[in-house]
Each structure stands twice: as structure tokens, then as C-alpha cells.
Amino acid sequence: MATPSSLPFGYEVELSGDITLVKCHGRLVSETAGDLKQLIKPMIPKCRRIVLDLTDVNFVDSSGLGTLVGLKVSAGAAAYCSLQFINFSPLVKELLHTTKLSQLLGS
Numbered sequence: 161m162a163t164p165s166s167l168p169f170g171y172e173v174e175l176s177g178d179i180t181l182v183k184c185h186g187r188l189v190s191e192t193a194g195d196l197k198q199l200i201k202p203m204i205p206k207c208r209r210i211v212l213d214l215t216d217v218n219f220v221d222s223s224g225l226g227t228l229v230g231l232k233v234s235a236g237a238a239a240y241c242s243l244q245f246i247n248f249s250p251l252v253k254e255l256l257h258t259t260k261l262s263q264l265l266g267s
Contacts, residue, residue: 188224215247
């Protein structure tokens with residue numbers, strides 16, 4: 161039986177006009193960060209605006225943080241694509257503040 165802390169990472173993708181909304185669930189950790197990167201990286205050259213909804217992401221480790229930063233930088237390098245993160249959990253917001261990444265990632 162899976163405990164909430166061991167739930168795998170999952171997501172749903174919704175398209176609305178030029179906005180691609182990705183609702184993320186679970187833990188963004190070293191075992192799952194690659195899944196998010198493989199999902200988002202190919203979208204960057206194709207999408208005008210990508211929004212990652214992190215409402216249901218309850219834990220992020222250093223690999224997860226690195227993935228979020230890397231995706232933000234990749235989208236920033238593609239002048240036609242914006243990547244936005246919304247609905248950080250209080251715990252993740254605190255982590256971003258502690259690591260001084262809150263301004264970069266917009267929490």
C-alpha cells in the first residue's frame with residue numbers, strides 16, 4: 161500500500177488557446193524530476209505559454225529544484241515561450257525562499 165509520501169509523480173496537460181497548462185501531482189524528486197523535464201522540454205519550442213500548476217506537489221528535493229530552474233532558463237532562452245509556475249505549496253514556497261529561488265521561479 162502506497163503512503164502519500166511515496167506516491168509517484170503524475171500530471172495532466174490541458175490546452176487552452178495559446179496556454180498549455182500542466183497540473184502536477186506528487187513529489188518532484190530525483191526519481192521523478194526527469195519525467196517532468198522530458199514532458200516540458202519538447203514543449204518549449206512549440207508553445208507560447210506554459211503554466212505549471214504545482215498545487216498538488218507536496219515535496220521538492222534538490223533535483224526537482226534543479227529541474228524547475230533548468231526549465232525556466234530554457235524557456236527564457238526561447239524568446240517566444242514563457243514558462244510560469246503557479247500554486248506552490250507553503251512548504252515548497254518556504255524552500256524557494258530559503259534557496260533564494262523565489263524571485264526566479266515567481267513564488
